Amino acid sequence: MSIVSTGAKGQTALLMGNDAIARGALEAGVRVVAGYPGTPSSEIIQTLADVASNHGLYVEWSANEKVGLEVAAAGSFAQLRSLAVMKQVGVNVASDFLLHLSEYGTRAGLVLVTCEDPGGLSSTNEGDSRHYAKMMEFPLIEPGNFQEAKDMAAWGFELSEKVHNVVMFRSVTRMSHASGNVVLGEISPGPSKARFQFDGDMMDQMGGPVVTFPGMVDPMHRRQLEKLEMARKIFETSPFNTYTGPNQPDLLVITSSAASLYAREAIDLLHVAERVGLLKLGTTWPLPPKLLAKHLKTSEKTLIIEEGMPFLEDNIKALWTELGPEAGTKQFFGRKDGPLPPTDELNPDLVARALAEILGLPAPTADQAYMGRAAELAKTHAPFRAMTFCPGCPHRASYWLLNSALKQDNRRGFVCGDIGCYTLGVIGCGFNTLKTSHAMGSGTGLASGFGKLNRFGFDQPVMAVCGDSTFFHAAMPALVNAIHNRADMTLVLVDNSGTAMTGFQPHPGSSSDASGGELPSVDIARICEAMGAEVAIADPFEMERAEKTILDLLDKEDGVRVLILRQACALSPGKKGKRLFEMAVDENACLAEECGCNRLCTRIFGCPGLIWDPEAKKTRIDEVICVGCGVCASICPTGAISKKEVAS
Amino acid sequence: MTAPQLPIDPYNVIITGVGGQGNVLASRLMGRMLVAQDYYVTIGETFGASQRGGSVMSHLRISTRSAWSPQIPHGRAHMVIAIEPSEAFRVLAVYGNAEIQVIWNTRPIHPVSVITGQAVYPSLEEIAQGLNELSAQNWPLEATSQAQTMGNPILGNIMMVGALSAVSDLPLGSDIFEETINEMMPPAKVPINLQAFSWGRAALT
Amino acid sequence: MNEDKGNQGQAWIRNQVMAQGLCTGCAACVGLCPYQKFYRDQTAVIHECDRTWGRCSAYCPRGQVDLGGLRTILFEPRDITPELGAVKGLYMTRSTDPEIRDRAQHGGTVSTLVALTLKEGFIHKAVLAERKNNQVSESVAISDPDAVASFAGSKFSVAPTVAKFNEISQGEPSKIGVVATPCQALALARMRAYPQPGDEERMKNLALVIGLFCGWALSFRELRRLIKEKAGADRIQGMDIPPSQHKIMELHTEKGLIEIPMEEVQTCIRESCRYCYDLTCEFSDLSVGSARSPEGWAVDRGWNQVLVRTDKGQALLDLARSRGILEFKAVPPENLDRLKAASLGKKNTCMIQLEEVSGRKEDLIYTRREAILCQ
Structure with a gap:
């Protein structure tokens, strides 16, 4: 335990x-x-x-x-x-x-x-x-x-x-x-x-x-x-507000959260502990005015180092104006006033550079010749590693099908998405199928809106995707809205049986609680039906059938269709570590770059469980990565990829 | 009890690899082995979206003095453990220096850019040559293939920690490993992990 | 023009054919690779293929077609006419079987010939179009001669005929006959004349192409829109363009008959048909259409005109005559000229349209003026 x-x-x-x-x-x-x-x-x-x-x-x-x-x-x-x-x-x-x-x-x-x-x-x-x-x-x-x-x-x-x-x-x-x-x-x-x-x-x-x-x-x-x-x-008087440094520092640093760790590291890197005072605030709203007044008076320069927006920076400046003349003239530095960047996460190097700049010191530098060469080698030796769906991920199959159906339908149809692993549908691993992505459930709400634009000459089919957890979280009101207003749209529920992205937590559709105890699961399909949607259920790994279902749903006009594409996450407790199929490539049947294939599996499908061998000009299975979902066998145009059921 | 002095304090280790390689477990394991010996250990990890086939990196700061930033300053790592070989170069480009040491697993995991053919994965010779150039010392380890023969490629991470225990001054001996792994793992999984650690340790002894 | 030059693979199909509205839906590029699929009446690119050479553009009737070269390979030079391509003879025929005639739009000649070739074993399979419902056609491969007649009748939208041929020609070797529209026949001609590496064996299976005269096809979506506009939510039981006048389309609904004037129907013609030069299906062994004599429609009602283009086509027609399954009547001498004039009219219109698309005089995108005019 x-x-x-x-x-x-x-x-x-x-x-x-x-x-x-x-x-x-x-x-x-x-x-x-x-x-x-x-x-x-x-x-x-x-x-x-x-x-x-x-x-x-x-x-x-x-x-x-x-x-x-x-x-x-x-x-x-x-x-x-x-x-x-x-x-x-x-x-x-x-x-x-x-x-x-x-x-x-x-x-x-x-x-x-x-x-x-x-x-x-x-x-x-x-x-x-x-x-x-x-x-x-x-x-x-x-x-x-x-x-x-x-x-x-x-x-x-x-x-x-x-x-x-x-x-x-x-x-x-x-x-x-x-x-x-x-x-x-x-x-x-x-x-x-x-x-x-x-x-x-x-x-x-x-x-x-x-x-x-x-x-x-x-x-x-x-x-x-x-x-x-x-x-x-x-x-x-909180003990979580601490000060370390000289009584009259050349520079007062006010910081909070992880940024205080960067500040300490930067002071150490520059050896300026005698020149810089570090006021670490643990209580950041409301600000303690007396404590701040005491420290603000000690130095003409104040650098505020915080993660996020210039929250402390703005509020400390406001406080300083309230203090009036007794606070003296001051120069503020921070994310808003520079030299810290206004966006992105901080780190010790950014903080050290800012400190050095304010104190008029040379910035700490690494060995330039080494860094140059290392950067050069990284370009050639560390090929870009984009995010992608895991091997065996049902979303890869689902997007394969959605993309294929929308392209066949040929009316510039598109999919609105939201937050989840399936957000990756925006990029290549999801065949660039998602065209909008915002907050949880927003894909469904946007589709509800797009689905009402036909009176303005809008003739593109509209789909939304949302995950099973997202459905309960925020998509339900949007779906109700779409159904009530008779929007012309299809919601695709990519149901992988859990809140997969964050580590497979249960949700109202699961049959267990946070601690593993039993709970009644809430049935998504029945909810959608009760709301008044036409509901279809398909398994994205049964590709032919699922694709036909999607095409048929796209064909319907008026009203909301819901398609539940149901297949558990490859990392789900029920699947993890279990291989359904032993995959193999018949090298003689593999067309590879030839006309008729042009590496569909590696170039387009792009599952990490596949290897493209550029010397042999053949596809191989990476037996360390492949989880044996069998989907690549379904897409191989020549049947060169085969699957053999693993004896359980 | 106070921790033995370190040759460099803080001593900075980066464990790098790809999501799913057991990177996080390796860093926590090392961290616990060292905290048990009264060191201050700070670990910074990046996971979440990067689990989906992306690079995963853990920074370990080991010190007798205090906690440090969970992000190592640029150019200041002392040891890189690359569970995936090309990832070593990504790390060295930011955190490397001429004195750095690298232990690297020889088994590549191709990124999607290589699978699709947009990028080319370097050969093992090129990797070895590059690491010779960028490190003071480096040790290749056929951890994944050995781990596969033991029945699970993920054991490669434990082998890397075993290998580190053989070549670094950090007190990461077999006894403390056994003690710690017993705390972290269900009993059934302990023997195979001990075996993996020993293999890694022996490989570089 | 050389067949090998400038084949840019799928990029050509995407940029020069589909993006310009030229894709005929012949489906020649479907079924040979996973990158294109045919759905309803359209060919769609599912994923991009980055090969600079491909069978898709080699066979595409709107690829860079060497019409002259094709004619030289497939026909006897002395038979070639500028207006109709190769012509060995023009006939007027109809089935002697009234049942077949009844089902057919005109004389039932196509059904009769297909059944005959299957029965005689000249071909083992015939690729035919099937009107699946009022707006969509499918392609089927049949081997039973008795089943042929049930596929007779006009189709309003294109069927993936060449994709069906691609599919069955990749299986066990067998002689295949195809009933094709002009664009489909042209794709098959490109395959037959210049089989691409790896396709030599497969193309040996293509034994016969029976062509269909073709004025245009309707777009599935446009037709569906029109029907919805006319019939609302009423169920459609049948649909036809009665051959007599070609002036109306009849829509049989559960509530009765709706007549749609042809001008309205013609707004549903697929865009690609504007860029087709071929009225009489020049790249076939023989091609079949309706007959219209100078004396007026009624005279030839229920008869077909047949243009024989190859020896194989001639032999087939002769066999049908000798078996007594086709009835022949004398062709009025003006008929050939009328057909030529009609064909030339389509060629001229097509060339004007193509120049409009390319924006350049004499740039006909997939071919040249001389090639269209068989010069």
Whole structure:
């Protein structure tokens, strides 16, 4: 079992940031945990789900982030410390409820963990949720190292209970998916009795009904601001705001989160510890004005180093103007004011270069001759490694079919997509089939819109794809909309039996809960039928039949068709490590580059389980990579690729 | 108990490969072996989208002093473990230097650009030559083919850690490996991992 | 012009044929590789092929066709006329079997000849078009002579005839006869005259091409649009263009008969038919169409005109006569000239249209003026 659960107080463990956060929650006695998976956040809930029975927790993968936050809030209202976890885009989904939640406030501690992805390493944007804390007026904390990730996660619950409001805990990829030494604390058993009080009056936050209500807006908003003021006072003396450096530094660096690790590294690289003061903030909204005033006065130059948008930079500058003449003249540097880049993830080198520039020092350089030669060799020796569908991935087959059907249909039909592994349908591995991709469920909503444009001469067939998890998350309202408004569209549900992209978490269509226990699965096909769509189900690995089904659906006019392309993910627990077929290539039958094939399997289909041998001019199977799905045998025009069932 | 001094502090290791090669497991395994001996270890990993056939890289910072950035500064890696050979060059172009050492698995995993024919994968001779040029010392290891004979190509990652234990000053001996792998793996999987580690260690001893 | 020059493979098909609206849907490029597929009445490129040479463009009737070279290989030079290609003789025929005549659009000559060749074992399989429903035609390969008659009658949209030939010619060796429209016959002629490497054996299977006179084909989508416009949601039970006047299309719906004027039907003609020069299916062994004598339509109602172009075609027709399964009548002397004039008219229109597409005088994209005019 995970050390997150078993590690004893005082023990030093190597913990991934997300595991440290999970441990912190356990140490705080968390009882209810909910959220929706999304890189880099997913391990927190999974880790807690795995130990839920040992610690008496309720842990669920919710249908989406808004529901997840609502489930966690119910725990808080019923006097249980609760945790909601999501990635930055999920906070947007939850934000409608979050506005109401923060207006009223919470009872037992409620922490909203958002794990954000500067640089979009596994996201389609660089969303920075910290602005919600300012916009919706609740406290925000950001850990600066792995120990703090645990300690501040635990402290977040205390803070929430002190101010009676939700606390946002913001992590970033280099915190969540990085690991470091963490000294463990004691796991608290926490309360086990849940009870929801509602007999008091509307302004009785601990005992009245939990409502936001017209007529109560002003008093509630005033109360919310008082809570914020209380947080501000607590933050003035928080041990998570630390300063290291001289009393009168040449440059004051203010930083938070993983950026503080880069700042330390850069100061070390440049040997400027005597010249640079480092104010690491763990509490980033509301800002503690006295603490900041004290440090801002010590230096004429301030560099703000943060991951994401210039949130601290803007707010510290605003604070400085409020301080008036006593703060003195200042020069600010940062992402907005330079020399740090306004976009993308930071790293120690970018920070060191910025520090050197401001301090008038030469930037730390590597051996230029070596770097030049290494870059040259990388060009020839490290061929570009694009993202692609895994070997055996049903999406490759599904897009093969969608592309083939749309091309045959020959009316410039297209597919609207959204977020999931199947977003790769935008690029070559999905035969460039996806022509739009935005938020979860947005492909279906866009298709609903495109599907109403025929009165403007629009005659292209419209399809949308969404995954099974995405269907429950956000596509259902869009589908209802399309059906009700009689949009002319086909929704293709690429059902691979789990939330595959983030590590195969269950969703409402699964028959298990986060911890592996049994749950009733919600039937996607029956939902769609009940909504009023015409539903077809096909297996993308049975290519001929599936392609005909798609062509037939494209042929229909008026109204919404739903095609469920059902085949489990190659990494799903039921499939992983199991080979269905032994694949082989008959070299004599392989036409390779000849007219009649021109390397369809390697040049176009492009499964990583295939090897193109340019010397022999033949296709081979990479037996290390191939998972034996058998699809390449179906597309080979000469039958040179054969499949033999593996004896089970 | 305090950790023995390191010849270089922090000592920076990059484990690189392709999604699905057990890169993350190797870095956590090494990290735990070293934390158990009171080192500060910081690991930075990139996974998520990169699992889908992309490059996966783990940065390990090993220190007696403190935690460090989860990203190694450019040009400052000391050891590269390439579970996939061409990936070594991608790493060296950013983090390499003339003193660097490289342990590399000889089994390529062709990227899609090579499968489709848009790019050419270098020959093993070219890889060896390139690594001779870019590293102070390098060791090829036929880890995947050996792992296949043991029944699972993914064991190549453990072999690479075994090989590292033979050539580096890091205290990564068999005893601490056994102790750590026992904590990390179900008992049934321990013997095969011990065998893989020993093979890698013996290969470079 | 040389056959080998400038074959740019699929790029030609995409850029010079499909993008310019010239693709006839003959499906010559379908079934030889996985890159093109035929659906309903159109050939579509599914994936790009980057070969600079390919059988697709070698056989495409809108590839760089050496019409003169083809004629030299396939016909006797003395038979070649500028207006109709090779002509050994013009006949008027009809089946002696009233049942066959009944099913056919005109005289049932094609059905009779196909059944005969199958029965005699001259061919083992015949590739025919089948009207699958009112808007879509399919291609079938049959070997039973008695089944031939059921495929008689006019088709409104093109069938993937050459793809069907490609498919069955790659199997066990057997003699295959094809009933083809002019574009399909031209593709088959290119295959037969210049089989590409690897196709030499396969092409030995092509034993006979019976051509069909062809004015145009309708586009599946346009026709469907027109029918929907006329009949709404009513179920269509049948559809026909009565041969008498060629002035209306009849739509038989569950609620009765709808007549559509031909001018409206003609808006549904596929674009590629505008770029076709061939009325009488010049690249066949013999070709068959309706007959129209100077005395008027009624006189020849139920008769076909047959242009014999090769010895093989002649032998087949003679055999049918000797077996008494085809009835012949004297061809009025003006008929040949009328046919020539009609054919020339199509050639001229086609050349004007092609010049419009290319934007250049004398640039006919896939061929040259002299080649079209058999010079």
